[in-house]
Amino acid sequence: MKGFDFEEQRIKQEILKLAAKRVLLQMPQGLKPQATAIAKTVEACGAIAVISADPCYGACDILVSEAEGLGADLIVHFGHTKMVRQTRIPTLYVEARANVSVDMAVVHAIALLNDYAVVGLTTSVQHLETLKQVEQTLKGAGKTVLIGNAGQLEYAGQVIGCNYSNAKIIADQVDAFLFIGGGVFHALGIALGTSKPTIIADPYDSRAYSITDQAQRLLKQRFASIQEAANAKTFGVLVGLKPGQQRLDSALWVKALAEKNGREAFILAGRDLTPEALLEFPSIDSYVNTACPRISLDTPGKFQKPILTVNEFMVVCGEDSWENMLKKGLFEN
Numbered sequence: 001m002k003g004f005d006f007e008e009q010r011i012k013q014e015i016l017k018l019a020a021k022r023v024l025l026q027m028p029q030g031l032k033p034q035a036t037a038i039a040k041t042v043e044a045c046g047a048i049a050v051i052s053a054d055p056c057y058g059a060c061d062i063l064v065s066e067a068e069g070l071g072a073d074l075i076v077h078f079g080h081t082k083m084v085r086q087t088r089i090p091t092l093y094v095e096a097r098a099n100v101s102v103d104m105a106v107v108h109a110i111a112l113l114n115d116y117a118v119v120g121l122t123t124s125v126q127h128l129e130t131l132k133q134v135e136q137t138l139k140g141a142g143k144t145v146l147i148g149n150a151g152q153l154e155y156a157g158q159v160i161g162c163n164y165s166n167a168k169i170i171a172d173q174v175d176a177f178l179f180i181g182g183g184v185f186h187a188l189g190i191a192l193g194t195s196k197p198t199i200i201a202d203p204y205d206s207r208a209y210s211i212t213d214q215a216q217r218l219l220k221q222r223f224a225s226i227q228e229a230a231n232a233k234t235f236g237v238l239v240g241l242k243p244g245q246q247r248l249d250s251a252l253w254v255k256a257l258a259e260k261n262g263r264e265a266f267i268l269a270g271r272d273l274t275p276e277a278l279l280e281f282p283s284i285d286s287y288v289n290t291a292c293p294r295i296s297l298d299t300p301g302k303f304q305k306p307i308l309t310v311n312e313f314m315v316v317c318g319e320d321s322w323e324n325m326l327k328k329g330l331f332e333n
Helices: 008-018 029-043 064-070 103-112 125-140 185-194 212-229 248-260 294-298 310-316 322-328
Strands: 022-026 048-051 074-078 091-094 118-123 144-146 176-180 198-202 207-210 234-240 264-270 286-289 307-309
Touching: 008 029, 008 074, 008 091, 022 029, 022 064, 029 048, 029 074, 103 125, 103 176, 103 198, 103 207, 118 125, 118 185, 125 144, 125 176, 176 185, 185 198, 185 212, 185 294, 212 307, 212 310, 212 322, 234 248, 248 264, 248 286, 248 310, 286 310, 294 307, 307 310, 310 322
Parallel strands: 022 048, 022 074, 074 091, 118 144, 118 176, 176 198, 234 264, 234 286, 286 307
Antiparallel strands: 198 207
16 A cells, blocks of 8 residues: 555464454554555454554554444554553554655754754664664765664664663763654653754655754743642642553542642543633643653644653652753653
């Protein structure tokens, strides 16, 4: 299928192996245009395909309960590596590697890396197969290249929205990072988690650009949110109900810390913790997010109240400093 490797043969083999009769297909927004074609592949095996129309932001968001409710006996989850360890419903992870050239984007990126001798190379799972090629291109341009492997993710050089360990482990050894992929989310996480200049090489638009200034603006917004939350009397502690986001122990710890500091705290749980959903709680002054970091990172301006990470809340309570928190990372609970 155009643009990505959806591993149709592997999907067929898994359906036949399990004798699956109903298959739930789950994929992030950028892959959904191919959903009907994949459904045809499933139904050619004699199974019924059910396409999830809900947003999917990561491997933490596996539709186990939904699959049970639909009577599905297989989930096929696209675009991510395995995170959630569950055995209730068999789940096939299809990484959907991209079939797109990164050459032109990397050429543009090299021009932006002129001032940096040592470059850390990172990417999402879609472009992992290009890392060796990009590494050689950068070396040909006179760069020393490092690819981190902290042992926490499936692949060296890979980053995901809540884990930048492969970048952080080499941060002290590099002058800047190059991220291969589309969008700004992962690159922002690298810049914020390492405090190093970060360049995006976007193969879909064949361009490269720096995310450093945007990261600095976001840091100023985060600092302003901490200052505003310092005056809050009542906190809502957000718990995600998606399988990989259920950090109830962390939420209970935050609640206890708030109460220790003379604040009220209430735990709010939900699958989709949107700005609209939180409007229903006008008595809450500020929120602490223990669920997906994208809630705090992607849409902070859309929330009417400050929405802090756990690390930011520790600064509010005097348990940590802003400077030390930046070393640990804003968006990794």
